[in-house]
Amino acid sequence: MRLDKYLSYALNVSRRDSRQIIRLGRVKVNGFTTIKTDFYIDEYQDEIFFDGNQLEYHEFIYLMINKPKGYITATRDLELPTILDLIKDYKKYNLFMAGRLDIDTEGFVLLTNDGNFAYNITKPQSKCEKKYYLETEEQFSLEDERLCREGLMIRDGKGRLIKTKPARLEIIESNKAYLTIYEGKYHQIKQMCRILGKKLKYLKRIKIGPIDLDSGLKPGEYRLLTTEEVNKLKN
Numbered sequence: 001m002r003l004d005k006y007l008s009y010a011l012n013v014s015r016r017d018s019r020q021i022i023r024l025g026r027v028k029v030n031g032f033t034t035i036k037t038d039f040y041i042d043e044y045q046d047e048i049f050f051d052g053n054q055l056e057y058h059e060f061i062y063l064m065i066n067k068p069k070g071y072i073t074a075t076r077d078l079e080l081p082t083i084l085d086l087i088k089d090y091k092k093y094n095l096f097m098a099g100r101l102d103i104d105t106e107g108f109v110l111l112t113n114d115g116n117f118a119y120n121i122t123k124p125q126s127k128c129e130k131k132y133y134l135e136t137e138e139q140f141s142l143e144d145e146r147l148c149r150e151g152l153m154i155r156d157g158k159g160r161l162i163k164t165k166p167a168r169l170e171i172i173e174s175n176k177a178y179l180t181i182y183e184g185k186y187h188q189i190k191q192m193c194r195i196l197g198k199k200l201k202y203l204k205r206i207k208i209g210p211i212d213l214d215s216g217l218k219p220g221e222y223r224l225l226t227t228e229e230v231n232k233l234k235n
């Protein structure tokens with residue numbers, strides 16, 4: 001890989017800035033300063049230092065974003081803003097989403113350029129848990145908890161009737177609850193609420209697998225997953 005390309009990924013700066021950094025003599029390759037921006041390096045073997053600090057090469061990146069309402073989880077749309085519009089500084093990574101949320105849902109979306117990782121989380125057999133916080137017009141009852149546990153008849157994306165897998169409803173107070181599902185059917189939470197006779201006022205995804213949405217992230221904010229979080233999700 002060219003040194004300027006490597007640096008722009010490793011420091012997450014533009015190619016223009018990375019060339020400038022190299023020309024200023026701030027980069028060493030295997031102990032030698034180079035000002036050649038098109039110098040070819042082996043990103044897996046060579047030791048690259050920037051201002052005395054060794055850089056690490058990551059082929060894949062993993063981001064958690066707190067999706068705000070009004071954004072769609074798609075890579076592009078002609079009319080509506082997409083969550084990629086919120087993460088312009090990672091544009092060069094060609095990120096895509098490991099799972100979707102509706103335009104009016106808030107919360108945790110995972111973005112990555114690691115296709116296998118995304119597939120393993122979203123594939124139908126994955127059973128990866130997703131936890132939602134919801135508020136409804138009507139009150140929840142213990143009967144609702146039982147119905148969720150036993151499974152509800154909803155429609156899949158093709159209009160066919162299907163039964164949901166056992167889901168966990170935890171009532172927080174009258175019309176506020178957590179609902180954890182282990183699959184991802186078409187508008188699943190909305191359909192489940194409709195079957196329970198509840199009008200959904202607010203929906204937010206707060207957990208994917210073992211990872212909670214970082215409570216420090218305001219709607220529209222994002223951060224890289226830690227290595228520990230990525231490993232937990234992979235397991």
Ligand code: URA
Nearest residue numbers: 101102105187189190
């Ligand atoms: N279920 C829904 O109905 N909507 C979402 O955005 C996520 C899960």
